[in-house]
Amino acid sequence: MPSTPDRPTRVRLDRDGGPVLMDGPVEVVTEDGATHLSHRPTVALCTCRRSARYPWCDTSHRARAPRKGGAPDAPEEESR
Template identity: 80%
Template sequence: MRLDPDGGPLLVDGPVEVVTEDGTTHFSHRPTVALCTCRRSARYPWCDTSHRARAPKGADAPGSPEEEPR
């Protein structure tokens, strides 16, 4: 498992079986799957990159022109 440090999905080596809170079972046979951790995905429990739309856009946001390289 790998967690995206920028608040994105949890990457899990597949195949994967996920049981959601309502008892629904979801399957994926992909080699790696991205599980939503922000609960904004329209395809929950799978990540659809909805977390990107909610990312901060100010000067403090990672990757902004004002940020100095590390």
């Protein structure tokens, strides 16, 4: 459903460096001219360019993004 004056497209921005969340469906045209279409009700667009599914977010940003406390994500140690 395209946006209309009565129902504009909603975009959600987050400060954590994660994806841009948009109300779908959405059509994305990337810089190489390729068109990508999603009919999902909410779409996560990659902003870090680490996604193997670019332009869609696959949460690759989580592996390198600093946590809110400032420390980078590290694998949890196994309990013994």
